[in-house]
Amino acid sequence: MTHDLTTLVPLPVLIPLCAAGLALALHRHPRAQRTISVVALSLMLAASLGLLVAADGGPLVVDVGGWAAPVGINLVADRLAALMLSVSGVVLLCVLLYSLSEGMTESADGLPTPGGEDPIPVAIYHPTYLVLAAGVANAFLSGDLFNLYVGFEILLAASYVLLTLGGTGARIRAGAVYVVVSLLSSILFFVAIALAYAATGTVNLAQLAQRIPEIDPGVALLLELLLLLAFGIKAAIFPLSAWLPDSYPTAPAPVTAVFAGLLTKVGVYAIIRTQTLLFPDSPGVDRVLMVLALLTMVVGILGAVAQDDLKRLLSFTLVSHIGYMIFGVGLASEAGMAAAVFYVAHHITVQTALFLVTGLVERRAGTTSLDHLGGLARVAPGLAVLFFIPAMNLAGIPPLSGFLGKVGLLESGVRDGGTLAWVLVAGSVVTSLLTLYAVVKAWNKAFWQEVPAGVTRDVRLPRGMVGPTTALVAFGVLLTVVAGPLYGYADRAARTSMDGHTYVDAVFPGGSERGRGESPEAGGGDP
């Protein structure tokens, strides 16, 4: 690709981070803050889309600070990163617009009160949200294990603040669990980096990919498992998922939505990246991943079936559907990985849309408890449609993108042909049916059942909240319409991730490792 396009690579990190500083400086001017956030995230989305197109020609590499790869830190935008970045950009922007109208001023009971009495959280909301965006982008683009850790820390620190926004009792209770679990996973990640550095003498992903096959297989296995453990906590894979349904639902609706869409997927992305690039040949671990995927799917969805609160129900479906992505990763075939990548893109959109709709339901009816909801289809038909489409998409009803992703996974599972793969295929189908059961139950209770006595609440939904939700639901449908090209892109992303040399060649264009930094050469990410 041309030299100019590589300048796009650091932008998705730089723009939100600079905007965050600016927004913090302007904390007395809410209107300016809003403008800054919207402009920054729009630019970030534009840069991501530019990368999406540019990366299709081959990975773009930037040596930050002009120091060549093994010495300096590099950012790499390959197809996988660009795709994740673009979908995240759309989601971040939609949720931001939604939260502008929500106003982020909430009373102590956690219910939105327009024009609440405590405007303080507004001042920190925008900078924190932008920092979160920068952290997500940094994690996606990082070509360096330690920089990936820094990206994780940036987004986690922002998520701690967002989750405990306002400092109410319920949020502190939920936040304590979330923060402690995340701190632990960060330490595990750091330990893994230290051990990787001790074993190989580098933390650059491309160089690690070259050196890990040369080290003792036992040490490599230890590194792989440690990284999986750290990322598994973040991605909420089954035995490490208990923190998620307890902590997400208490946060403000847009925060829950963006967490549900993005944070776990960053973990999944990190798993895909390390499994394909660093540990491409580890059948034993892949089998473990498959078993965990099955457990995640089934245990998660059984949890969802038992819930009587819409937010918690959706949190459990979130855990459950992480299992699908891990299934694709565990198959360790190009087809499986492509399906997993496509599924991540689909799931980010759908899960976020569902949580935004839940926020609308909460605003409209004053509760998300399925026992206390009812008759919404009659009083708010538009809301019903907004819930119905992503809910069916999540359950995988044809012809929506959820169906296509699941079919892709099932196909690659069948092609794999092993006993375990067949068990997982069966488990996926059962999970899909149970998801349908869970969302249909929610639909019946919230939208169709008789209105419970004493519930007469008539709130007009702000257009500013409905608009972004509709846009995101429409984006989910758009993913279905463009599923062909998108799946093709995911397929190419999976292929370049799995062939093992495209990424490394892009970082070290000379074929071998570049010099020890005597000749800092800026930017030449020529594939």
Added chain:
Amino acid sequence: MNPEMVPSGVLVVAIGVLFAAGVYLLLERSLTRVLLGFILVGNGANLLMLVAGGRAGGAPIAGITPVDEMSDPLAQAMVLTSIVITLALTAFVLAMAYRSWQLNGHDEVADDVEDRRIARLAARNAPVYRDVDQGEAGTLDEDAAAARDETERDEAGDKTGEAT
């Protein structure tokens, strides 16, 4: 990368002790102790990174130390970054523990609401399943507001230990 990479025994023992003590504290209920545990484990991890950098040497500045006597600057840079991150997170957890103390009079991490529901059912020897269609219990939010920790109950007997 370093052939003579035999770590100093003192450092290794220190890492082990820091991790052991830190993990023990992480398992406590009080956020302040969890925080102390996090700091200990974090420092253990930092030492580990230092060990990963290989043998000790002179300051890695060109012109001051000959190249083969330098210590590895990258490990130190990473430890430095990690220390900064740990500092920020420590401040955040401290604030959270303080807020928890303001709200509840203690800084214990509460039980999962649903865990407690199940525990209560078990104590009553009631069936573990509760069909959501019956709707006999309150919503989760109501439960969360009314729920009390087992630790809280203990303290109610004598006096609120850490509230002072």
